[in-house]
Amino acid sequence: xxxxxxxxxxxxxxxxxxxxxxxxxxxxxxxxxxxxxxxxxxxxxxxxxxxxxxxxxxxxxxxxxxxxxxxxxxxxxxxxxxxxxxxxxxxxxxxxxxxxxxxxxxxxxxxxxxxxxxxxxxxxxxxxxxxxxxxxxxxxxxxxxxxxxxxxxxxxxxxxxxxxxxxxxxxxxxxxxxxxxxxxxxxxxxxxxxxxxxxx
Amino acid sequence: xxxxxxxxxxxxxxxxxxxxxxxxxxxxxxxxxxxxxxxxxxxxxxxxxxxxxxxxxxxxxxxxxxxxxxxxxxxxxxxxxxxxxxxxxxxxxxxxxxxxxxxxxxxxxxxxxxxxxxxxxxxxxxxxxxxxxxxxxxxxxxxxxxxxxxxxxxxxxxxxxxxxxxxxxxxxxxxxxxxxxxxxxxxxxxxxxxxxxxxxxxxxxxxxxxxxxxxxxxxxxx
Numbered sequence: 001x002x003x004x005x006x007x008x009x010x011x012x013x014x015x016x017x018x019x020x021x022x023x024x025x026x027x028x029x030x031x032x033x034x035x036x037x038x039x040x041x042x043x044x045x046x047x048x049x050x051x052x053x054x055x056x057x058x059x060x061x062x063x064x065x066x067x068x069x070x071x072x073x074x075x076x077x078x079x080x081x082x083x084x085x086x087x088x089x090x091x092x093x094x095x096x097x098x099x100x101x102x103x104x105x106x107x108x109x110x111x112x113x114x115x116x117x118x119x120x121x122x123x124x125x126x127x128x129x130x131x132x133x134x135x136x137x138x139x140x141x142x143x144x145x146x147x148x149x150x151x152x153x154x155x156x157x158x159x160x161x162x163x164x165x166x167x168x169x170x171x172x173x174x175x176x177x178x179x180x181x182x183x184x185x186x187x188x189x190x191x192x193x194x195x196x197x198x199x200x
Numbered sequence: 201x202x203x204x205x206x207x208x209x210x211x212x213x214x215x216x217x218x219x220x221x222x223x224x225x226x227x228x229x230x231x232x233x234x235x236x237x238x239x240x241x242x243x244x245x246x247x248x249x250x251x252x253x254x255x256x257x258x259x260x261x262x263x264x265x266x267x268x269x270x271x272x273x274x275x276x277x278x279x280x281x282x283x284x285x286x287x288x289x290x291x292x293x294x295x296x297x298x299x300x301x302x303x304x305x306x307x308x309x310x311x312x313x314x315x316x317x318x319x320x321x322x323x324x325x326x327x328x329x330x331x332x333x334x335x336x337x338x339x340x341x342x343x344x345x346x347x348x349x350x351x352x353x354x355x356x357x358x359x360x361x362x363x364x365x366x367x368x369x370x371x372x373x374x375x376x377x378x379x380x381x382x383x384x385x386x387x388x389x390x391x392x393x394x395x396x397x398x399x400x401x402x403x404x405x406x407x408x409x410x411x412x413x414x415x416x417x418x419x420x421x422x
Binding site (some may be wrong): 062113114173176177179180182183184186187188190191 | 247290338340344345346347348349350391394399402404
């Protein structure tokens with residue numbers, strides 16, 4: 001007999017909530033494209049955590065493998081990652097999300113203004129849709145996403161050896177260089193647009 | 201600290217190298233210009249002492265060859281009293297200092313110390329302004345967060361910190377930060393000022409740079 005889904009009867013509700021948030025993001029994306037002529041989003045991923053990962057996470061956290069755990073104790077059944085073009089786009093999309101109707105902000109962490117000690121940068125949001133469904137949203141630039149993806153891969157290679165402290169320092173340096181480049185690109189963009197609007 | 205001594209008078213060469221070694225320097229001895237160049241091609245030195253009058257190649261020829269090979273090691277020329285033109289020519293050819301024979305060993309030591317410390321001691325490892333630091337080993341701009349700067353951003357920030365007591369104008373910055381880049385102009389300065397303003401904000405510093413495009417600039421702690 002097939003095991004019952006950990007999401008119970010809420011699978012559809014999860015899908016709807018995810019679609020609701022994605023539609024809102026896409027509408028704003030089109031809006032910005034229309035008015036500014038620039039796409040604020042490089043790409044956007046959304047997923048509902050797989051049965052297996054959700055059960056594994058319950059076990060890891062010492063929670064019973066129930067629908068209640070999956071929907072109320074754990075807050076990333078819905079995961080959305082918005083990879084933006086420029087730093088200011090991250091904040092533009094964030095502003096939309098924190099004002100989204102039917103959603104309340106449960107948690108908000110700006111790891112861009114307050115980078116983690118290892119150099120990690122992202123804007124983290126946990127929203128609660130219609131007082132029931134949680135969604136974890138990560139917003140970051142292409143550079144921040146690049147760093148997070150590569151750092152994630154390297155983290156699992158540490159047991160092959162090497163000077164761990166040196167590696168951590170160097171990864172932090174890479175994060176700081178990418179962050180610096182993000183600001184430079186933003187500055188160049190602002191300058192181009194400022195001059196274009198002055199001559200217009 | 202490693203020093204190359206090129207002096208063809210054997211006794212003087214021996215006296216100087218013994219004294220320098222005694223003071224903790226590692227000394228290579230050359231007795232003519234060609235031997236000096238051989239040493240320079242094979243090793244790195246912290247200071248080079250060159251006598252002007254030497255067989256095979258004189259000190260000025262050695263100096264010109266090493267400078268044209270982009271070797272920037274500090275050079276101290278040893279000259280005779282009558283050789284004013286040599287001294288001028290030597291300084292123009294890229295010597296950092298000269299000493300007239302006969303000299304007191306004490307003075308030679310003082311000049312060697314002055315030349316070797318220039319690189320290390322004059323520059324602080326870190327400059328501070330308000331709530332941020334600029335580290336010149338890592339090119340790191342740091343407050344709560346940190347970012348790494350490019351060479352020109354670093355030099356511009358360094359100049360702004362050093363001159364934080366007063367305004368510096370666009371021309372001054374062009375002459376001091378972009379001296380080797382004739383194509384740089386006021387737009388370059390403004391773009392780099394804008395980069396640094398953005399980066400100060402990104403590291404969550406409260407400091408900013410005051411000033412308008414084409415105008416004068418000054419760091420300001422808020």
